[in-house]
Amino acid sequence: METEEQVKVEEDVKLETADIQPNQTIYINNLYEKISKKKLVEQLYALFSKYGQILEIVACKSHKMRGQAFIVFNDIISASNSLREMNGFKFLDKPMRIQYCKTKSDAVSKIDGTYSKRERDQDREEKKKSNKKQDRKPTRTTTGAPGSMAGAASLQPRDAPPNKNLFVENLPDRTDNLMLQMLFGQFEGFKEVHMVETKKGIAFVEFEDENRAGFAMTNLQHFKITPDKPMVISFAAQ
Helix, strand or coil: CCHHHHHHHHHHHHHHCCCCCCEEEEEECCCCCCHHHHHHHHHHHHHHHHHEEEEEEECCCCCCCCCCCCEEEEEEHHHHHHHHCCCCCEEEEHHHHHEECCCCCCHHHHHHCCCCHHHHHHHHHHHHHHHHHHHHHHCCCCCCCHHHHHHHCCCCCCCCCCCCCEEEEECCCCHHHHHHHHHCCCCCCCEEEEEECCCCCCCEEEEEHHHHHHHHHHHHCCCCCCEEEECCCCCCCC
16 A cells, blocks of 8 residues: 555656656656665666566766766666656655656666767767776786686576565675565565575565465576576575
């Protein structure tokens, strides 16, 4: 059931977006401000990537842009679904205000061919500077990376009897309690998350019963918190 605060947010956004055409980019404000830019982008990706492919997330920590972000989807349908379902959703105890972006993002301009020559030149210049910096750094060869990627790709859910506890693995190292609470907390019956401090990449999630745990597992199986790490979920061994 929606709170009065969430309903007010939705009504305000409807008024603000009356003259804005639906597009691939959504604008979010009223975000929690006391969080690092890196954490904000990670948690927004975790929340919104279920609606479709995300091309870009832009979040600024300047005083003027604090508490705001832009999410660019690959298509309008994904952006529209996320706006409809997440507008007013409480993120760190603050209901998000979401609307379509008034201007086209650079990521979309590059796809549809309207990206200007001046912008391309700026990008090319920035790329040159970046390459020069990379050239100054000593190169290092890495061993074992292909094997580790193959191991992650072949990881499969473990065979265990259904119960109310889920075992989650193949998580990115930077995954934290809050991120998993927001993901699994969308499902009825969620109780709590237990991160394993002594070993990165795994966690336990508890639900009220095995049916609710199974429903969450089915819906989040192979969900990618980051593009290269699909989470693998099993019932926890008893």
